[in-house]
Amino acid sequence: MQDIKGDVVSRAGQGDLKALEMIFKAYGDLVFNVSLRIVNNREDAEEVSQDVLWIIARKIRSFEGRSSLKTWIYRITINAALRYARRNTGKGRFVEYDDTINGGSGGNDVERAADKEQAEAVVQGLLGELSEEQRACIVLRSMEGLSYEGIADVLGIRVNAVRSRLKRAREKLLSRRKEVMRDEM
Amino acid sequence: MRCEEAQDLILTDHLDGRLSEGFERELRQHLAGCERCREFLASAKETLVGLFEKIPSEHLPPAVIESVLDRIEEERSASLAGKLEEVGKGMLVWLGGFRLRPALVFSCVLVCLLVIGIMSGVDRIQAARNETRGLYLASIVELSANNERTIDYGTALEDYFLQERGES
Numbered sequence: 001m002q003d004i005k006g007d008v009v010s011r012a013g014q015g016d017l018k019a020l021e022m023i024f025k026a027y028g029d030l031v032f033n034v035s036l037r038i039v040n041n042r043e044d045a046e047e048v049s050q051d052v053l054w055i056i057a058r059k060i061r062s063f064e065g066r067s068s069l070k071t072w073i074y075r076i077t078i079n080a081a082l083r084y085a086r087r088n089t090g091k092g093r094f095v096e097y098d099d100t101i102n103g104g105s106g107g108n109d110v111e112r113a114a115d116k117e118q119a120e121a122v123v124q125g126l127l128g129e130l131s132e133e134q135r136a137c138i139v140l141r142s143m144e145g146l147s148y149e150g151i152a153d154v155l156g157i158r159v160n161a162v163r164s165r166l167k168r169a170r171e172k173l174l175s176r177r178k179e180v181m182r183d184e185m
Numbered sequence: 186m187r188c189e190e191a192q193d194l195i196l197t198d199h200l201d202g203r204l205s206e207g208f209e210r211e212l213r214q215h216l217a218g219c220e221r222c223r224e225f226l227a228s229a230k231e232t233l234v235g236l237f238e239k240i241p242s243e244h245l246p247p248a249v250i251e252s253v254l255d256r257i258e259e260e261r262s263a264s265l266a267g268k269l270e271e272v273g274k275g276m277l278v279w280l281g282g283f284r285l286r287p288a289l290v291f292s293c294v295l296v297c298l299l300v301i302g303i304m305s306g307v308d309r310i311q312a313a314r315n316e317t318r319g320l321y322l323a324s325i326v327e328l329s330a331n332n333e334r335t336i337d338y339g340t341a342l343e344d345y346f347l348q349e350r351g352e353s
Contacts, residue, residue: 015261021254028245036243046249053253119239126232141201142237148203163197170196170233177232 004069013061020060024053027070030144031077037139038081038132040124044088045081052080067153074140074154082132129176134169141166186215191222195229 004026011019031052036045055076063072127135133155140146140154141162151162194212198204204212216223 017254017257020257021250024250024253028250029242032245032249033243046246049245050249050253053250054256057253057257116239116241119236120241123236123240126236142233143240148201166201167193167196170200170229174196174229174232178228 006065009060009063009065009069012057013063020057023056023060023069027056027073028053030070031073034074034077034139034144035081035084037124037127037143038078038135039085039088040128044084048077048081048084051084052077055080071150071153074144074146075156078136078140078154082136085132085135126173126176129172130169134165134172137162137165138169138173186211188215188219188222191215191219192225195222195226196233199226200229200233 008019032049035048140151148159148162152159
């Protein structure tokens with residue numbers, strides 16, 4: 001990821017399109033990946049990403065640097081993606097976890113998981129089992145690698161709340177996976 | 186340490202590598218003697234870490250960035266056009282005000298004509314004055330030219346002295 005310096009942010013705030021483009025290019029993948037894992041559909045994720053970039057363009061002038069630019073962009077992305085996911089009837093876009101397992105080409109779970117595409121389908125199926133808030137926590141921790149403090153900052157909650165959400169989300173993921181594996185046997 | 190406590194730690198701080206040394210030691214001791222928790226740990230690692238690590242990072246299609254930048258430029262152009270339109274509308278309203286008040290327009294025209302008339306009158310008077318003055322100056326010059334030969338101071342006393350000297 002390209003490092004964005006303070007003067008680029010201030011130039012973007014003054015309406016410099018080149019500076020804005022630099023920010024978009026530096027954080028575009030981050031925005032898209034988080035959106036994709038939360039809304040679980042490529043087209044929808046592109047739409048959310050477009051909205052996020054638009055919000056960044058409009059709000060960059062008011063960015064005060066109290067948090068890092070990255071945290072600020074994570075926050076906008078999570079909010080936009082969650083809003084989109086809620087508006088589009090929750091789990092409607094998610095493939096059922098059972099289908100992702102049964103749709104495989106045979107072999108055991110470990111062999112299937114070795115295939116990246118299959119792993120992606122399994123993860124997306126599992127994420128669909130979670131509430132939007134739990135999903136956001138898991139995406140930020142397990143996919144984006146944010147610390148508990150970083151997640152707390154992005155979501156505006158306490159570190160203990162992050163730990164508690166992660167624990168519940170992971171319990172649900174494990175139990176759902178065990179359930180499906182038991183049914184398969 | 187009880188199994189429930191160990192599994193809570195596994196699902197959070199242990200998997201995320203942020204368990205304190207003391208708790209880590211306690212957890213290891215518990216795992217050494219508890220097969221169920223060891224299986225739980227293996228399953229958690231496979232599902233919650235292994236699977237997620239395999240997920241490839243995606244790239245945002247460049248067209249998305251381009252479309253946002255285009256939209257910003259369009260909005261800026263529209264905003265400029267809007268401002269110009271506002272100014273234009275303001276002028277039309279201003280002019281419309283005159284259209285709605287014919288008496289005011291007529292008065293303005295009349296005042297303008299009066300001012301123009303007065304100004305041209307003043308110019309004519311000034312020109313006439315200049316002409317008169319010119320003629321006057323010309324007559325003086327002519328008079329001086331005629332008197333150059335016969336110096337006449339024009340007084341009776343002068344005539345007297347001239348007669349005395351026998352010049353007249």
